[in-house]
Amino acid sequence: MTTTSFVRRHTLALAIAVFCVSAATAQNAPPAAFPNRPIRLIVPYTPGGPSDVMGRLMSQSLSVSFGQQAYVDNRPGAGSTLGGKLVASADPDGYTLLVATAATLAIGPTLYPDAGLDPKVFVPVAAFATVPFVMIAGPKLLGSTVADVIAYAKAHPGKLTIGVPNGAPPHMLAAWFKSLTGTDIVIVTYKGGSGDLTDLIGGHIDLAIETTSVVLPRLADGSVRALATATPERLPETPNVPTMIESGVPGFVALSWTGLAAPPGTPPPVVEKLNAAINARLGTADLQAKLKMLGAKGKPGTPADFAGFVASEVPKWTAMAKLSGIHGE
Secondary structure, three states, X not given: OOHHHHHHHHHHHXXXXXXXXXXXXXXXXXXXXXXXXXXXXXEOOOOOOHHHHHHHHHHHHHHHHHOOOEEEEXXXXXXXXXXXXXXXXXXXXXXXXXXXXXXXXXXXXHHOHHHOOOHHHOEEEEEEEEEEEEEEEOOOOOOOOHHHHHHHHHHOOOOOEXXXXXXXXXXXXXXXHHHHHOOOOEEEEEOOOOHHHHHHHOOOOOEEEEEHHHHHHHHHOOOOEEEEEOOOOOOOOOOOOOEOOOOOOOOOOOEEEEEEEEOOOOOHHHHHHHHHHHHHHHOOHHHHHHHHHOOOEEOOOOHHHHHHHHHHHHHHHHHHHHHHOOOOO
């Protein structure tokens, strides 16, 4: 081998080594000016539902914090697993994020095991808020309490109907309510959004279970009636509405929750910057007022805090999905 060949070969080897080191470093370091382009928040449900409402508040929060546009992209389907898969396979650069809920991280993968979504791949970024569930009635229902609902359902099996977004937490809660009370109530499923509320107000179904984020405005205008909350204690926003426990359904307690999750491999500095932006906005009077109007509570914390919270919630919702007997198509 000539001296020239030796030099060329080792120069090439050195260049390759330097490139590999640079590439590895780049994967773990955020862009210097992150974010320098719009951030997309994937909501795996149709517009109008509680996940969408919270997603839009999060996108507004990031837009204000960064001075850079953040927007919601609704990608419904297969019990929220389609949107989840989209984020799981996105570039890990912080520009595509998942509006994470129990539906995508527990229920969807349980109901749709062949969808190919492993919720454990996501990188927890930040918790955002918790929101209570409420059982509501429309003009079609004659009773005014949960006890009335149970009594009528037992006396007239299969006559009452309850509307829920298909494969979402309210769907699980409706099935759980039937199991706990031994009632035969027909569950009517909707693709998402506010289809169940529209039919409830129109008198096409009897009941629905939704979050306060979409229910409170309807309670204010009198188009629906609240029967009970799925909370340990009565809500300040609805002090005259009893809890499910008070209404004779022991243990019926559940909260809706939302947060942000990122694709696998997202660099820690990007995660930390996103987390700090969300927490900063949760500390403002403006966002706190908006959340209060929806009956929601902000949930600031670290990515590790969010990871721990998800770890405690996922088994409960997974078990509820299995108990429901629902099978994704």
